[in-house]
Amino acid sequence: MAAAMIANTRPRTIAAWLYIVAALIVAIVVVGGVTRLTESGLSITEWKPLIGAVPPLTEAQWQAEFANYRRIPQYEAINHGMTLAGFKAIFFWxxxxxxxxxxxxLAFLIPFVWFAARRQxxxxxxxxxxxxFALICLQGTFGWLMVRSGLTHRTEVAPGWLATHLLTALFTLAGMVWTALDLRRLARESGARPARLTGFGLAATAILTVQLLYGALMAGLRAGRVANDWPLMNGSIFPGPSQSGESLGKLLFDDPATVHFIHRWWVWVAVVMLVLLARKVKPLDRRAPVAIHIAFGTQILLGIATVMSDVNVTLAGLHQLVGALLVIAVTWGIHAIGQQSHYRVS
Structure with a gap:
């Protein structure tokens, strides 16, 4: 009976499904970045998970949506006088x-129920x-809380909620890839155990998370426009905080110049860790180190180009895309180490 149940499982198929969902998460991360860059995130002022799937179809419906947008502070402060055509452009994103x-x-829930019902x-x-799946639902909730934070007393979403929203998406992406890698290994070796998160892997994750956090805060605070030169910031290593007399917490997480400075220079801490990660992974999987090096090298170049272009939307969108791909590459590498740790223990 137990053997029949094992034979009925579909680890390879489930892994392929998870990779597809991971690709969709990469897509939504990029679209989310463009939405922020184009100041489009507050164009829909209500959260209607079901009926909101249908966009406005008539002139009256468009006017009603536009009227809702005109009631929030962002319209008055930034987009006052916007035409309906202009509103449709930001509504799109x-x-x-x-x-x-x-x-x-849906791409997760429907197959999940199917596989579970068939005991696969x-x-x-x-x-x-x-x-x-719970993380996906949580991500949607965080997204609405982020939007809601900008509907009353602000002209943009709260940077903290934006960072929470993005980091949850990237954490979910890493979880999808990690689980898919475990299942692929299980498909090849029936007795394979899931990879473990080692101490080194945890350290690499923590260092990269700091960089991703400050990248999200950069977007939320529009800190990329603080300085458009490199490697200096407005001609100096650190031009000082945007405002004086701030508390340490506000200085570290809510001051555009400080956030920009940390994001700009913490990357080299991340680079050292990622190089060490790649070296550690190379004997186990020769492809993962290549992916890690290409991802972080491209990401650094795109980050510099984004700053020097005064945050060009295309470059910034590519920066966000490669950031998501870097998460995948690092997850791949850390997983390889975690899988190998089983053999060392045994």
């Missing part, structure tokens, strides 16, 4: 972002997959 979120939810999920993976 926010609608696309939310639409992709719905697609991701390998033993020990049901609750992991359920946790990933």
């Amino acid at each position: 926010e609608y696309l972002h939310r639409f992709l979120g719905r697609i991701i939810g 999920i390998p033993r020990g993976y049901f609750w992991r997959l359920f946790a990933l």
Whole structure:
């Protein structure tokens, strides 16, 4: 009976499905970045998970949506006098972002229920997959809380909520890839155990997370426009905080110049760790180190180009794309180390 249940599982198929969902998450991360860069995130002022999937179809519906937008501070402070055509342009990006979120939810939920009903999920993976779905739902909730933070007393979303929203997406992406890698290994070796997060892997994750956090805060605070030269910032290593007399917490997380400075220079701490990671992974998987080096090298160049272009939307969008790909590459490398640790223990 147990052997029949094991034979009925589909680890390779489930892994392929998770890779597809991961690709959709990469897409929504990029679209989310463009939505922020084009100041489109507050164009839809209500959260309607079901009926909101249908965009305005008539002139009256468009006028109603536009009227809702004209009631929030961003319209008065930034887009006063915007035409309906201009509103439709920013509405497009926010609608696309939310639409992709719905697609991701369905792309995960429907196959998950199907695999579970047919008992094709390998033993020990049901609750992991359920946790990933919970993260997707949490991500949608964080997205709405982020939008809501900019509807009353602000002209943009709160940077803290934006960072939470983005980091949750990237954490979910890493979880998808990690679980898919475990399942691929299980498909090749029936007795393979899931990879463990080693101490080194945890350190690499923490260092990269700091860089990703400050990247998100850069977007939320528009800190990329503080300085458009490199390697100096407005002609000096650190031109000083944007405002004086701030508390340490506000200085570290809410001051555009300080956030820019940390994001600009912490990357080299991350580079050292990623080079060490690549060297550690190379004997285990020769492809992962190549992916890690290409990803972080490209990401640094795009970051510099984005700053020097005064945050060109295309360059900034590519920067966000490669950031997501870097998360995948690093997850791949850390997973390889975690898989190998089983053999060392045994």
